Amino acid sequence: MAHDTAHAMHPPTATGLDTRKLAIWTFIGSECLFFATLISNYLVYKGQSLVGPLPHETSQCMLHGQMATCEPIFEIPLVTFGTAVLLFSSFFVVLALNGAQKGNRKQLIGWLSATVLCGLFFVGMQVYEFYHFFHKGLGYTTNLFGSSFYTLTGFHGTHVTLGVIWLATVLVLAIRGKLPPEKALNLEIAALYWHFVDVVWIVIFPVVYLMR
Amino acid sequence: MSTIAMGHAGTEAAPAEKKGLWSWITTVDHKRIGILYGVTAFLFFLIGGLEALLIRWQLGAPDKTFLSPEAYNQLFTMHGTTMIFLGVMPLSAMFFNYFIPLQIGARDVAFPRLNAYSYWVFLFGGLVLNASFLFNAAPDMGWFAYANLTSKQFSPGLNVDFWIIGLQILGIASLAAAVNFFVTIINLRAPGMKMMRMPMFVWMSLITQVLLLLAFPIITVALVLLMLDRNFGTHFFVPSGGGDPVLWQHLFWLFGHPEVYILILPAFGVVSEILPVFSRKPLFGYAAMVFSGCFIAFLGFGVWSHHMFSTGMGPMADTVFSLGTMLIAIPTGVKIFNWIGTVWGGSIQYKTPMYFALGFVAMFIIGGLSGVMHASPPADLQQTDSYFIVAHFHYVLFGGSIFALTAGAYYWFPKMTGRMLSESLGKVHFWLMFLGFNLTFAPMHILGLNGMPRRVYTYSAGMGFEFWNAIETAGSLVLGFSFLVFIWNILRSLKAGEVAPADPWHGATLEWSIPSPPQEWNFAVEPTVDGRDPLWEERRAKGGTLPEPERVSGAGIHLPSPSYWPIVTAFGTAMTLVGFLMHVTLWVILAGLAITMLGIFSWAFEPADH
Amino acid sequence: MDAQVATHEHAHPGPALYLKVAVILFVMTALEVLAFEVSHRSGWPMHGLVQPLLNEILIILSAAKFALVAMFYMHLKQDSKIFSGLLVFPLIIAAVVILALLLLFAYLRAQHPGM
Known part of the structure; x- marks a missing residue:
């Protein structure tokens, strides 16, 4: 994050693009394949579970040591709310970036705080969801659905958590007045990562929760 | 002027000569990191070679008991894993580190500290993988670790876990380095060096980085799933829980096939540098070389299942993957044609690097042709898991990658050390290596077609395998000896080799325009480029010779400060992952994460703003 | 590639556009969930139409949302x-x-x- 070239005098790169911004885009490109593999794993095993519980259907499953009928696992209203919160956090962080670039501290700090809170809320939603699903009978190793679901959404959640830590760090810088307009790039890069985490969820939400 | 994109604290005074162990631990100089990669990788390469010699000794005669079956399994697994991840890849990384910035006219890579981090993570990963020997638990399921050999049921020991964790650590090193080199090549080219003016080594390196970026995340996930299966009770690859072992094969080869090109494309680049210089002719068909490289990489993502014909994918899938595989022969053929076209009619200088480069072209053609043979599923069903396959991939990986990397070592050694290697010892090395290599691997074609399976620790007398196996073992000893000659040549030259001028070979690319070895800042004045072979054009313009570049004081040149945070962060990264070696060792993971976070934050806020 | 001028100096589009995008994203998410609900309740209007096409509808909406975030929030449109x-x-x-x-x-x- 420490960076000694002011915004006004860009390092004379061959493309004219900022080197760190190019790096985060390169990293994002690489991450696409990371999530593609996790999603493949989920989809290949969709419908291959030997016992319940299942995402959308009632099924036979083991509950408290005996066979029982399990309700469908997914609670669409809850996850829809979490999805909306994550979407809005993407909106908030562009507003924060806009503030940072204009030197509007209030706009920067306000919207960035909102972003961090949204991120925390999403992680909280996921923790609650996992806890809830567990009590409905879906353990990590119960069936292939459980294993692949928790692995995919768990890795996404880890990315959200890292994003929250990153944005919170930038927020602390902003509050201390160390994010003047010429250093707005420090936020822009974190924001790019944050949007990426959001678009991954834009894929996961319908593919995992809604599709047949 | 400043070519360092990530400018860090610079010093106005002339930088003092840096010496001592601490200076190596904290270095962020791409040239020193390149040397670290080279030395480390060469040591791992020798370990891998020793493993190969033990394997060959065991197979030298029928019914030998020199190695137990268990030890044999560990040795062939570690030989493959070591040569690929700790030998060829980091030897390529040595050249990426040292020569990408020099060839594009930059002061360093885009992120010098990240570069140091990559090296240290690589070192720790290699150490973790090899530490398995200390626990008598070296990986023993083959380098592609097919499920369900790897399940807890069939591999209860730590062997597979060491492999998973070791590779996971090495993957982080590769990914960090790939981001760095990709950005370096795109963004730090000297003025005038358009993409289509870049040296071919830089082009092939760029394509390699793209492959690394796209292929390594896949194996990362596959390794995570395997770890979860083994230690956390999931059934991704375990049929009793509904899992499918074939998914492992798909994920592994989705990574593994691009990995093959990760191993060979840098070699293509090295040879494409050497052939023109020693033929005194520009590279033939530059644009075709670039595009065929891109095409090979792109197709490389669509052919992985040709490693899996014997799983019975059905006629449709077999056909698609077979055709795709045969298609790759076209751009590869274009490359071979262009190398021959480069040498054709040239004023050939028979120096050692040229010997190895020409050896590469010849051996790689043989390996490529046998590759096209098992692109056909019916042929593959006969050849798979036999010594024919072993022969094939050693012709492309040893006859291809290692010959080319050795050529690169002879070519660039004077630049890296300021000393020439002995030509006569170099030629002895070449002929011994060429002879030993062919004696070792050519007979494997015959043995394979005669039915000798790979990965068996011995065979009975009277099966008709004795003669060629004895020849192979003799050949492997010659091959091993050739590397002793190489080591002797290096040590001799470092001590008393002829002092190398800046441009001993009349090279065409920018690294030959600066003193040997280069000064810390590479270029005292940022070069400007207006052609593909800048030095040749300059020499032509100035009437044949260029003055020897002088060493300058370097006062006022900004350089990134040394830092110990990369090694700290790398240690934390490796430690975190080692915490997953035996299920969950919570304190190791937490301590590792704490060190990593400390490292990242200290690194990010290191006082670089003056 | 070299001819690329530094394009990220362009003024980023303002909050008004960002808000528009946010509203569209929200509506599309609502449509996704609506399509899901319609396809799961046989009595609801359009059930017969949506039910067999649910996956296709979801893929299109999701791709459109992805593209909107990438183009406007990640600034790919003008970068x-x-x-x-x-x-x-x-x-x-x-x-x-x-x-x-x-x-x-x-x-x-x-x-x-x-x-």
Whole structure:
């Protein structure tokens, strides 16, 4: 994050693009394949579970040591709310970036705080969801659905958590007045990562929760 | 002027000569990191070679008991894993580190500290993988670790876990380095060096980085799933829980096939540098070389299942993957044609690097042709898991990658050390290596077609395998000896080799325009480029010779400060992952994460703003 | 590639546009969930139409949302084409990987029922 070239005098790169911004885009490109593999794993095993519980259907499953009928696992209203919160956090962080670039501290700090809170809320939603699903009978190793679901959404959640830590760090810088307009790039890069985490969820939400 | 994109604290005074162990631990100089990669990788390469010699000794005669079956399994697994991840890849990384910035006219890579981090993570990963020997638990399921050999049921020991964790650590090193080199090549080219003016080594390196970026995340996930299966009770690859072992094969080869090109494309680049210089002719068909490289990489993502014909994918899938595989022969053929076209009619200088480069072209053609043979599923069903396959991939990986990397070592050694290697010892090395290599691997074609399976620790007398196996073992000893000659040549030259001028070979690319070895800042004045072979054009313009570049004081040149945070962060990264070696060792993971976070934050806020 | 001028100096579009995008994203998410609900309740209007097309509808909406965030929030619309390439090329490979694996396993399971 420490960076000694002011915004006004860009390092004379061959493309004219900022080197760190190019790096985060390169990293994002690489991450696409990371999530593609996790999603493949989920989809290949969709419908291959030997016992319940299942995402959308009632099924036979083991509950408290005996066979029982399990309700469908997914609670669409809850996850829809979490999805909306994550979407809005993407909106908030562009507003924060806009503030940072204009030197509007209030706009920067306000919207960035909102972003961090949204991120925390999403992680909280996921923790609650996992806890809830567990009590409905879906353990990590119960069936292939459980294993692949928790692995995919768990890795996404880890990315959200890292994003929250990153944005919170930038927020602390902003509050201390160390994010003047010429250093707005420090936020822009974190924001790019944050949007990426959001678009991954834009894929996961319908593919995992809604599709047949 | 400043070519360092990530400018860090610079010093106005002339930088003092840096010496001592601490200076190596904290270095962020791409040239020193390149040397670290080279030395480390060469040591791992020798370990891998020793493993190969033990394997060959065991197979030298029928019914030998020199190695137990268990030890044999560990040795062939570690030989493959070591040569690929700790030998060829980091030897390529040595050249990426040292020569990408020099060839594009930059002061360093885009992120010098990240570069140091990559090296240290690589070192720790290699150490973790090899530490398995200390626990008598070296990986023993083959380098592609097919499920369900790897399940807890069939591999209860730590062997597979060491492999998973070791590779996971090495993957982080590769990914960090790939981001760095990709950005370096795109963004730090000297003025005038358009993409289509870049040296071919830089082009092939760029394509390699793209492959690394796209292929390594896949194996990362596959390794995570395997770890979860083994230690956390999931059934991704375990049929009793509904899992499918074939998914492992798909994920592994989705990574593994691009990995093959990760191993060979840098070699293509090295040879494409050497052939023109020693033929005194520009590279033939530059644009075709670039595009065929891109095409090979792109197709490389669509052919992985040709490693899996014997799983019975059905006629449709077999056909698609077979055709795709045969298609790759076209751009590869274009490359071979262009190398021959480069040498054709040239004023050939028979120096050692040229010997190895020409050896590469010849051996790689043989390996490529046998590759096209098992692109056909019916042929593959006969050849798979036999010594024919072993022969094939050693012709492309040893006859291809290692010959080319050795050529690169002879070519660039004077630049890296300021000393020439002995030509006569170099030629002895070449002929011994060429002879030993062919004696070792050519007979494997015959043995394979005669039915000798790979990965068996011995065979009975009277099966008709004795003669060629004895020849192979003799050949492997010659091959091993050739590397002793190489080591002797290096040590001799470092001590008393002829002092190398800046441009001993009349090279065409920018690294030959600066003193040997280069000064810390590479270029005292940022070069400007207006052609593909800048030095040749300059020499032509100035009437044949260029003055020897002088060493300058370097006062006022900004350089990134040394830092110990990369090694700290790398240690934390490796430690975190080692915490997953035996299920969950919570304190190791937490301590590792704490060190990593400390490292990242200290690194990010290191006082670089003056 | 060298001819690319530093394009990220352009003024970023303002909050008004960002808000518009946010509203569209929200509506599309609502449509996704609506399509899901309609396809699961046989009495609801358009059930017969939506039910067989649910996956297609979801893929289109999700792709559109993805594109909106990438173009406007990640500024790909006015930023350098290199950045777009760094996202789109891996996405193509990723899509091919997912599709290929699904096809391969569907084909395998069709050939060997019970696997």
